[in-house]
Amino acid sequence: MAFLDNSGDIILDAVLTDVGRKRMAKGNFRITKFSVGDDEIDYGLYDKNHPSGSAYNDLEILQTPILEAFTQMNANINYGLVSYPRQDLLYLPSMDQNEKTFSPQIVQASAVTSAGGGTIFLADDTKTNAAGETTSKVMIADGARRETVLISAGTNDRVILIETGIAADNLASTAANQSTFISSVGLMDSSFLVKFDKRFIGSVLGPMGGANLANSAKGGATLQVNLGKTKSTRRSRDLSNYNETIADGAVNRIYKQNSTDTDDVSTQYSAFVGPRGAFTALNLSVRPDITQSDYSKFGTQGADLYGSGTTYDYIDTTLYVQGASSNATIQLPIRIIKLSQT
Amino acid sequence: MPVSYEPLNVNTDVTTTKTILHEVIPLTGSIVSGTYSDQNIKNFVHGMFQSVYDYPYLSSSANHIFDLTAGYDESSVLSSSANVQNSKKINLYNQFSQVLLGYTGSNNVVRLFENDLTLDSTGSIKNAMIISFSRLLTKDQIKKGSFSLQLGVGSYDLPHNETVTLQDVSASTTGDGTTSTIGGDYGVLYATDGVATGSIDYATSNGPAYGVVFYQAGIAILSSSVFDQSASAGFGQFNSGSFAGDSSGSTGDHPAIGCSESLSSTSISGTCDALRHRITNLTFNNSTEINSTIYFCRLPVNKFNYSSNPTYTSGSKLVVKNNASDLPVSYATTIGLYNARNELLAVAKLSEPLKKTPENELTVRVRLDY
Numbered sequence: 001m002a003f004l005d006n007s008g009d010i011i012l013d014a015v016l017t018d019v020g021r022k023r024m025a026k027g028n029f030r031i032t033k034f035s036v037g038d039d040e041i042d043y044g045l046y047d048k049n050h051p052s053g054s055a056y057n058d059l060e061i062l063q064t065p066i067l068e069a070f071t072q073m074n075a076n077i078n079y080g081l082v083s084y085p086r087q088d089l090l091y092l093p094s095m096d097q098n099e100k101t102f103s104p105q106i107v108q109a110s111a112v113t114s115a116g117g118g119t120i121f122l123a124d125d126t127k128t129n130a131a132g133e134t135t136s137k138v139m140i141a142d143g144a145r146r147e148t149v150l151i152s153a154g155t156n157d158r159v160i161l162i163e164t165g166i167a168a169d170n171l172a173s174t175a176a177n178q179s180t181f182i183s184s185v186g187l188m189d190s191s192f193l194v195k196f197d198k199r200f201i202g203s204v205l206g207p208m209g210g211a212n213l214a215n216s217a218k219g220g221a222t223l224q225v226n227l228g229k230t231k232s233t234r235r236s237r238d239l240s241n242y243n244e245t246i247a248d249g250a251v252n253r254i255y256k257q258n259s260t261d262t263d264d265v266s267t268q269y270s271a272f273v274g275p276r277g278a279f280t281a282l283n284l285s286v287r288p289d290i291t292q293s294d295y296s297k298f299g300t301q302g303a304d305l306y307g308s309g310t311t312y313d314y315i316d317t318t319l320y321v322q323g324a325s326s327n328a329t330i331q332l333p334i335r336i337i338k339l340s341q342t
Numbered sequence: 343m344p345v346s347y348e349p350l351n352v353n354t355d356v357t358t359t360k361t362i363l364h365e366v367i368p369l370t371g372s373i374v375s376g377t378y379s380d381q382n383i384k385n386f387v388h389g390m391f392q393s394v395y396d397y398p399y400l401s402s403s404a405n406h407i408f409d410l411t412a413g414y415d416e417s418s419v420l421s422s423s424a425n426v427q428n429s430k431k432i433n434l435y436n437q438f439s440q441v442l443l444g445y446t447g448s449n450n451v452v453r454l455f456e457n458d459l460t461l462d463s464t465g466s467i468k469n470a471m472i473i474s475f476s477r478l479l480t481k482d483q484i485k486k487g488s489f490s491l492q493l494g495v496g497s498y499d500l501p502h503n504e505t506v507t508l509q510d511v512s513a514s515t516t517g518d519g520t521t522s523t524i525g526g527d528y529g530v531l532y533a534t535d536g537v538a539t540g541s542i543d544y545a546t547s548n549g550p551a552y553g554v555v556f557y558q559a560g561i562a563i564l565s566s567s568v569f570d571q572s573a574s575a576g577f578g579q580f581n582s583g584s585f586a587g588d589s590s591g592s593t594g595d596h597p598a599i600g601c602s603e604s605l606s607s608t609s610i611s612g613t614c615d616a617l618r619h620r621i622t623n624l625t626f627n628n629s630t631e632i633n634s635t636i637y638f639c640r641l642p643v644n645k646f647n648y649s650s651n652p653t654y655t656s657g658s659k660l661v662v663k664n665n666a667s668d669l670p671v672s673y674a675t676t677i678g679l680y681n682a683r684n685e686l687l688a689v690a691k692l693s694e695p696l697k698k699t700p701e702n703e704l705t706v707r708v709r710l711d712y
């Protein structure tokens with residue numbers, strides 16, 4: 001893909017996408033809205049303190065060469081310009097996975113590098129080997145920690161806990177700051193858009209109401225969440241082979257207990273050091289009809305991940321989560337795993 | 343994909359236009375005959391026409407540019423069952439005339455090509471050499487009034503020492519000077535420039551007519567009279583020696599012969615070879631009708647001022663601001679056009695980033711051509 005000529009007037013290079021051509025062929029090509037992208041821009045080049053003045057702040061950004069348009073629908077605007085009602089925002093919430101240990105419900109990414117460190121194991125316990133053992137039990141016996149294994153379709157088991165918040169240590173994680181920097185400026189997420197590979201994941205489980213993540217009376221924190229199947233699942237518009245669904249969110253009520261404290265102990269319970277926004281909790285249900293050949297085609301078979309002699313089959317996939325109001329996003333690597341079978 | 347969408351109002355933000363694009367198509371005679379030693383000429387076993395490419399046709403770089411063939415009506419004096427490929431020559435003439443002119447009378451007699459715009463059975467072209475241009479060259483149609491074919495009318499060995507230029511001088515893009523038939527519009531090819539030779543003064547600015555050009559079909563019909571009517575040097579040598587081929591495309595040893603004799607006594611490909619040998623220059627403008635939909639994508643002052651680009655924040659703080667009171671700024675590089683189901687149907691890329699702040703409003707005009 002070549003760069004566009006930027007030596008003269010500003011020109012526009014427009015192409016139909018694959019989907020556009022398909023819609024054209026079907027006779028239902030109808031454009032009703034637009035969005036704006038800036039994928040090529042590295043805002044790190046913005047020098048807001050340029051010694052020659054503000055006219056030079058974006059000198060390098062404006063010289064960014066732009067690539068020609070792609071025809072794949074998911075390769076053009078991965079990160080777009082967004083509109084917020086207020087123009088005085090200084091902070092935008094980001095999203096992170098909470099892997100704290102205060103609650104046994106919280107799943108953590110694997111720390112065993114050789115076994116796929118950094119990924120979340122999603123154990124398919126419906127698949128057993130000749131001994132009839134469930135995958136998650138054998139994994140834990142092998143060396144995986146219980147906290148690192150998410151059990152497929154478990155409604156009262158471990159969950160992927162996702163938070164939004166401001167990762168700025170100069171802002172205290174108080175309720176007042178939560179209101180000032182998140183709630184009152186319309187950045188509190190009441191729901192989250194979850195995108196998952198429909199070839200391997202049948203459904204997403206999200207909070208069913210009454211979810212609570214808050215300081216506890218004993219000075220710690222508590223997580224209460226019951227999961228159920230999310231609704232409004234539909235085909236993803238921008239990712240091939242993906243479906244998207246809506247998971248409910250709730251206000252994260254973990255705050256710095258005493259605003260005058262030097263140390264903020266609440267960081268033991270939240271992924272963010274600054275004001276927290278919303279949270280959601282997720283689990284995934286592995287499709288029951290994944291075949292052994294799918295593991296061969298899309299994943300790996302017979303891997304001795306822990307050097308224990310027990311072998312596993314697995315498929316790696318990615319889960320995308322996006323806040324409905326904050327537009328904050330996170331990509332979570334997921335490893336669908338089961339005991340080896342033939 | 344965390345982006346904001348802005349609706350397009352079909353009444354105020356969308357419009358359609360039609361533009362005509364013309365390209366100049368110049369073909370020099372050396373391409374048609376000479377440069378590639380006829381490796382760009384494809385003959386077929388059936389011997390009914392000859393394809394001309396702009397490069398040796400076995401190369402994947404070659405483009406088909408036109409086909410050549412020749413024929414006559416069965417009422418022509420040349421028609422004889424003793425002729426080489428007599429029935430094929432008649433069939434080819436009929437095929438082009440029925441497609442381009444259709445039939446006439448209660449007996450559905452196929453019309454004959456004529457050297458005029460009236461189709462009144464006078465000035466008939468009964469012996470024709472036909473150039474059928476590839477759509478790659480003509481696109482939607484040949485631009486009326488732009489067709490020019492310069493032919494060498496000198497001796498066989500030096501054909502381009504004397505030339506005549508045939509042009510559709512009376513035709514105009516408004517349709518004046520053309521006639522509409524079932525095969526589209528056609529204009530008459532007049533001799534407009536050349537040498538005074540024999541009984542014909544080719545130098546006349548609007549001289550005799552020697553053929554017609556069908557604009558939409560991209561077909562030029564040349565009357566054999568363009569070569570036959572002069573007794574000057576070379577006209578008895580329209581086709582000569584090894585240049586006259588047989589139906590299989592191989593060469594033969596014909597004596598020097600005139601155009602009519604070539605049409606009757608040599609193969610179709612042999613006559614095509616001789617015609618190519620005499621094409622000095624060929625030029626026309628093609629036309630492409632472009633229907634466009636223009637979308638005015640308006641970025642108002644209070645929208646699209648932030649970005650979800652991961653580099654836009656550092657520690658959740660906007661990298662383009664020092665204080666909350668500073669204006670946000672973003673840089674647009676791409677416009678995505680969506681349907682109601684949020685499916686990305688078209689993408690437009692700007693050649694350089696456009697700065698967007700709450701102090702400016704941008705209107706990006708995206709044109710989709712069909």
